[in-house]
Amino acid sequence: MAGITEGVIAPDLVERTLATALARGGDFAEVFAEDRQNVTARLDDGRIEELVSGRSRGAGIRVVRGESTGFAHTADLSEAGLRAAAEAAAAASTEAGDPVRVAALSPGPTPAPTATVLPDTVAKDAKVALLMQADVAAREQGGAIRQVSASYADGRRRVLVANSDGVFAEDDQVRTRFMVSCVAEGDTGLHTGTEAPGRTVGFELFDEIEPEAVARVAADRALTLLRARPAPSGRLPVVLKRGAGGVLFHEACGHGLEADLVRRDASVFRGKVGEMVASPLVTVIDDGTMGREWGTFAIDDEGTPARRNVLIEDGVLTEYMWDLVRARAEGRPSSGNGRRETYRHLPMVRMTNTYLQTGGTDPDDIIAGTEYGLYCVALGGGQVNTATGDFVFGVTEAYLIEHGEITEPVRAAQLIGNGSETLRLVDAVGNDFDTWAGTCGKDGQGVPVSSGQPTLRVAELTVGGTAA
Amino acid sequence: MSESLLDLARSIAARAEPGEQVEAYVSRSRDTDVKVFEGAVEEFAVAESAGVGVRVIVDGRLGYAWAGSLDADVVADVLGEARDNARFAAPDEWNGLPTVDDARAIDAVDLELWRDDLMSVPTTDKVALALELERATATRDARVRGVESAHYGDAAVESAVASSLGVESSARRTICSCSVSALAGEGEGTRTGYGFSAGRTLAELEPEIAATDAVDRSVRLLGARPIPSQRLPVVFDPLVTRSLLGILGAALNGEAMVKGRTMFLGREGEEVATPEFTLYDDPTNDLAFGASTHDSEGLPTRKNALILDGQLLQFLQNTYTGRRSGKGSTGSAVRGGYATPPGVGSRALVLLPGEHTPEEILAAVGDALYVQSVSGLHSGTNPVSGDLSLGAEGLLVRGGEFAEPVREVTIASTVPRMLQDVADIGSDLVWLPGGAAGVTLLVGEMAISGV
Numbered sequence: 072m073a074g075i076t077e078g079v080i081a082p083d084l085v086e087r088t089l090a091t092a093l094a095r096g097g098d099f100a101e102v103f104a105e106d107r108q109n110v111t112a113r114l115d116d117g118r119i120e121e122l123v124s125g126r127s128r129g130a131g132i133r134v135v136r137g138e139s140t141g142f143a144h145t146a147d148l149s150e151a152g153l154r155a156a157a158e159a160a161a162a163a164s165t166e167a168g169d170p171v172r173v174a175a176l177s178p179g180p181t182p183a184p185t186a187t188v189l190p191d192t193v194a195k196d197a198k199v200a201l202l203m204q205a206d207v208a209a210r211e212q213g214g215a216i217r218q219v220s221a222s223y224a225d226g227r228r229r230v231l232v233a234n235s236d237g238v239f240a241e242d243d244q245v246r247t248r249f250m251v252s253c254v255a256e257g258d259t260g261l262h263t264g265t266e267a268p269g270r271t272v273g274f275e276l277f278d279e280i281e282p283e284a285v286a287r288v289a290a291d292r293a294l295t296l297l298r299a300r301p302a303p304s305g306r307l308p309v310v311l312k313r314g315a316g317g318v319l320f321h322e323a324c325g326h327g328l329e330a331d332l333v334r335r336d337a338s339v340f341r342g343k344v345g346e347m348v349a350s351p352l353v354t355v356i357d358d359g360t361m362g363r364e365w366g367t368f369a370i371d372d373e374g375t376p377a378r379r380n381v382l383i384e385d386g387v388l389t390e391y392m393w394d395l396v397r398a399r400a401e402g403r404p405s406s407g408n409g410r411r412e413t414y415r416h417l418p419m420v421r422m423t424n425t426y427l428q429t430g431g432t433d434p435d436d437i438i439a440g441t442e443y444g445l446y447c448v449a450l451g452g453g454q455v456n457t458a459t460g461d462f463v464f465g466v467t468e469a470y471l472i473e474h475g476e477i478t479e480p481v482r483a484a485q486l487i488g489n490g491s492e493t494l495r496l497v498d499a500v501g502n503d504f505d506t507w508a509g510t511c512g513k514d515g516q517g518v519p520v521s522s523g524q525p526t527l528r529v530a531e532l533t534v535g536g537t538a539a
Numbered sequence: 540m541s542e543s544l545l546d547l548a549r550s551i552a553a554r555a556e557p558g559e560q561v562e563a564y565v566s567r568s569r570d571t572d573v574k575v576f577e578g579a580v581e582e583f584a585v586a587e588s589a590g591v592g593v594r595v596i597v598d599g600r601l602g603y604a605w606a607g608s609l610d611a612d613v614v615a616d617v618l619g620e621a622r623d624n625a626r627f628a629a630p631d632e633w634n635g636l637p638t639v640d641d642a643r644a645i646d647a648v649d650l651e652l653w654r655d656d657l658m659s660v661p662t663t664d665k666v667a668l669a670l671e672l673e674r675a676t677a678t679r680d681a682r683v684r685g686v687e688s689a690h691y692g693d694a695a696v697e698s699a700v701a702s703s704l705g706v707e708s709s710a711r712r713t714i715c716s717c718s719v720s721a722l723a724g725e726g727e728g729t730r731t732g733y734g735f736s737a738g739r740t741l742a743e744l745e746p747e748i749a750a751t752d753a754v755d756r757s758v759r760l761l762g763a764r765p766i767p768s769q770r771l772p773v774v775f776d777p778l779v780t781r782s783l784l785g786i787l788g789a790a791l792n793g794e795a796m797v798k799g800r801t802m803f804l805g806r807e808g809e810e811v812a813t814p815e816f817t818l819y820d821d822p823t824n825d826l827a828f829g830a831s832t833h834d835s836e837g838l839p840t841r842k843n844a845l846i847l848d849g850q851l852l853q854f855l856q857n858t859y860t861g862r863r864s865g866k867g868s869t870g871s872a873v874r875g876g877y878a879t880p881p882g883v884g885s886r887a888l889v890l891l892p893g894e895h896t897p898e899e900i901l902a903a904v905g906d907a908l909y910v911q912s913v914s915g916l917h918s919g920t921n922p923v924s925g926d927l928s929l930g931a932e933g934l935l936v937r938g939g940e941f942a943e944p945v946r947e948v949t950i951a952s953t954v955p956r957m958l959q960d961v962a963d964i965g966s967d968l969v970w971l972p973g974g975a976a977g978v979t980l981l982v983g984e985m986a987i988s989g990v
Contacts, residue, residue: 118631122627124603142583146589195626263924304988305989335685415588454915454918482924487949535986
C-alpha cells in the first residue's frame with residue numbers, strides 16, 4: 072500500500088481526513104493527493120535560453136452531498152493541514168447533517184510504471200543536447216529558415232485517490248514532450264511551422280522519435296507556407312489526413328458527449344442515445360488505456376481505472392462519458408473520465424485519447440475521388456460551443472485538391488462547422504491511422520489528451536480563407 | 540501579509556553569492572468559487588495557494604526554479620535548483636536583473652486595488668448572488684429555456700518581488716466577478732449568450748446587467764443562419780474588440796520583436812493604422828482590471844503609447860528585451876504566476892475612444908455585419924504573418940438597424956490590413972477583465988465566408 076506516493080501522505084492519515092470531511096454529514100468524501108515535478112528546457116536562436124524546474128505537492132478534498140460539492144485544497148500535507156482543508160470542504164458543502172462512516176479503504180493493484188527511464192534519472196545536459204540537435208537539423212532544411220525554437224518538457228505526477236466508498240488507488244504518470252517551431256522568411260512574409268509530439272513515457276520517448284525528424288517536419292511546414300496562396304473560402308469537401316483531424320472530432324462531438332454538459336442541457340447530443348447521429352462510417356472511441364498515448368493513465372483523477380468506451384458505433388450514439396459525481400447521481404459506474412489539472416482543481420468529465428476508428432478505403436482513393444477540395448495535413452487549436460455544436464478550427468498546413476490530385480499549398484485558414492452536421496457528412500474513411508497530442512482546456516483546466524483518426528473526407532465544411 | 544511575503548523574498552535574494560544575481564518572487568492567493576445550477580449550489584470551492592519562483596543569473600546564464608509552497612526547506616531547495624539550472628543555459632550578454640537606478644528612473648503610481656470588505660463578505664452572500672444571477676437569467680424571457688452555468692468567483696492576491704540588486708516591490712489586489720450563460724431555443728436551433736460583471740468587491744457587481752446581457756445575446760441570435768460569402772463592413776462588439784486588442788498586444792511584445800516573430804518587425808515610426816487609431820497599454824489606470832503599480836520585475840509601471848495617431852511608436856519591453864533591443868524597459872514584465880520566469884506583456888490595452896455612439900456608427904454604416912462573438916482566436920490568428928480568420932456570430936445590419944441573426948461564418952483579413960481599414964471607434968469605452976478595454980469598432984471591409 073502507498074508504494075507510489077509513500078512519504079507524500081500516510082494511509083491512516085487519509086482515513087482520518089475522510090472521517091473529518093464527513094463529520095458534518097454527506098454522501099461522499101474524497102482525498103486527492105498529488106506530487107508533481109516538471110522540467111522544461113527552451114532553445115532559441117541556437118542557444119539554450121533557460122532551464123526551468125518546479126515541484127508542487129498538495130491535496131484536494133471534496134465532500135458531496137446530494138448534487139452539491141464542497142471543495143478545499145492545501146499544500147500542507149501535515150495532519151493539521153489536511154484536517155483544516157477537510158473541515159473547509161465540509162463547511163463549504165451546504166447544510167450540515169449527521170456524521171457518516173467511511174468504508175474501510177481497500178487498496179487497488181499498483182499500476183505498472185509508465186516510464187522505463189524516469190526523467191529525474193537523466194542528466195540535464197542530455198535533455199538540452201536534444202534541443203541543439205533539433206536546431207541544427209531545422210537549419211539544414213534551407214536558408215529561408217530564419218529562426219528555430221525548441222523545447223523539451225517532462226513531467227512526473229504521482230497521485231493517490233482515496234474515498235469514502237473504500238477506493239484507495241495510486242498512479243505514477245510520466246509524460247515527455249518535444250516541440251520545434253520554425254519561422255521561414257520569403258517574399259510572402261514570415262511563416263511559422265510547428266511540430267510537437269508527446270507520449271505518456273519517460274526519456275525513452277527519444278528511442279521512438281528523433282529530435283532531428285521533429286525539426287524537419289516543423290521546418291518543412293514553415294517552408295511550404297512560403298509558396299502557399301490564400302486559402303479558398305466557402306463550402307468545400309475537406310479531406311483530413313490521418314492524425315491531423317482527430318482534434319476536430321474531439322471538439323465537434325467529444326465535448327458534447329460529456330455527461331456534465333449533457334445534464335446541463337448544453338449538448339446537442341442530449342437524449343439521443345440509440346439514435347443515428349453520424350454517418351454509418353463513423354465509430355468514435357475514447358480510450359484511456361491506449362498504448363502510451365498522451366492522454367493515457369492507469370486510473371483517472373477519481374481513482375477509477377481507465378477504460379475503453381465506445382461513444383458512437385456505426386453512426387449510432389451508444390454512450391456518454393462519465394465522472395464519479397455524475398455517475399453516482401444517475402446510479403451507474405463512472406467511465407473513467409474524471410480528470411483534473413492539479414490537486415487545486417475539482418475533477419470533471421474529460422476526454423482521454425479520443426479517436427475515430429479506421430475504415431476500409433485506401434487514402435489515395437479518397438483524394439483521387441475528390442474533384443475539388445481542401446486537404447488538411449495539420450490543424451491548430453479549435454473551439455466548440457457544445458450547446459449549439461458550432462465549432463471552429465485553425466488549419467496550419469493544407470493543400471488544394473484539384474481533379475483528384477493534391478496541388479498547391481494554401482495559407483492558414485479557419486474551418487467552421489457544426490458538430491452533428493459534420494458527423495453526418497463524413498463520406499469516406501481510410502484504412503490508415505495516426506494520433507496527435509494536445510492539451511484540452513475545458514473550463515480553464517488543461518489536461519493532456521490525444522486524438523486520432525484515419526484519413527477521411529467531410530463532404531462539406533466552410534473554409535474561411537481570404538482568396539477572392 | 541504582503542510585508543511577510545516581501546521579507547521572505549528579501550531573505551532569498553540576500554542569499555546571492557558573489558558574482559550571482561538572485562531575484563525571488565513570492566505570491567499567495569485566496570480564492571472562492573461558487574457554481575449554482577437549477578437553484579442549488581453545485582460547487583463551492585475555497586482555496587489558498589502560495590508559491591515561490593527564483594531566478595538566478597550567473598555569467599549571463601539564466602536558471603529558474605519554482606515550488607508551490609513557502610516552507611523554509613522548500614524555498615532553500617528552489618534556490619539551489621535555480622542555481623543548478625543556470626549551469627546548463629547558454630550565456631547571454633543581455634541577461635540581467637533591473638537595477639535600483641532603473642527602478643528610480645520613474646515614479647510608481649499610487650493605486651488602491653485592494654478592498655478589505657471583500658474579505659469580510661459572508662459566503663452566504665456570495666451564494667445568494669450566484670443564485671440570484673441564475674434566477675434573473677432564467678426568468679427574464681420565455682425564450683430562455685435554461686441556464687447553462689451561473690458562477691461567482693473572487694480572489695485576493697498578494698505578491699512580492701525582491702532582488703539581490705536591491706529592487707523590490709509588493710502588491711495586493713482583490714477581484715471578483717460573476718458570469719452566466721443562457722440557453723435559448725431548442726435542439727439544434729439552440730443559441731447561447733454570455734453575460735458577466737466584474738469588480739474589486741462584491742458590492743461593485745451588477746448581476747442584473749450580466750443576466751440581461753446573457754439573455755439578450757442569446758435570444759437575438761435565435762434563427763441565426765450562415766449568409767452567402769461576401770465582403771462587408773464589420774462592426775465589432777466591445778467584447779470582441781477587447782479580444783482583438785489582445786492580438787495587437789501580443790504582436791507589440793518586445794520578446795516577439797527581439798526574436799523577429801511579429802508582423803510589426805522594424806515598422807516603428809511607420810503609419811500602421813488610420814490616423815484615428817491610438818492604442819495605449821495603461822496599467823496605471825485603476826479602472827483597469829490589469830492595473831498594477833509595478834511590473835513583475837519590480838519596476839514601476841507607466842502609461843505606454845504603442846500606436847499614436849496611426850503611427851507605431853514602440854513595443855512593450857521588460858529588462859531583458861529592453862537591453863537587447865536598446866530601447867530600455869517599459870515596465871512591462873509580466874508573469875503567469877510563480878511557475879514562470881518574467882516575460883513581456885500588456886496589462887491594460889485601451890483604444891482612444893471616438894465621438895460616435897454605437898447607434899450612430901450603425902446608422903452611418905448602413906449595411907454591415909455586427910459581430911457579437913468570435914471563436915478560434917488562438918488558432919485563427921498568426922502574430923507573425925498577421926493572417927486572421929475567425930469564426931463569428933452576430934447580426935446583419937441593414938439600413939443602420941439590426942436585422943437577421945447570423946452564425947457559422949468566418950471573417951478574414953490580415954491584422955495590418957484591418958488597422959488600415961478601421962473606419963470608426965466608438966465612444967462607449969468600457970473596462971473589461973482580460974487585460975483590455977472594449978469599445979465598438981468599425982472595420983471598413985472584411986471577407987466573410989458562409990454558404
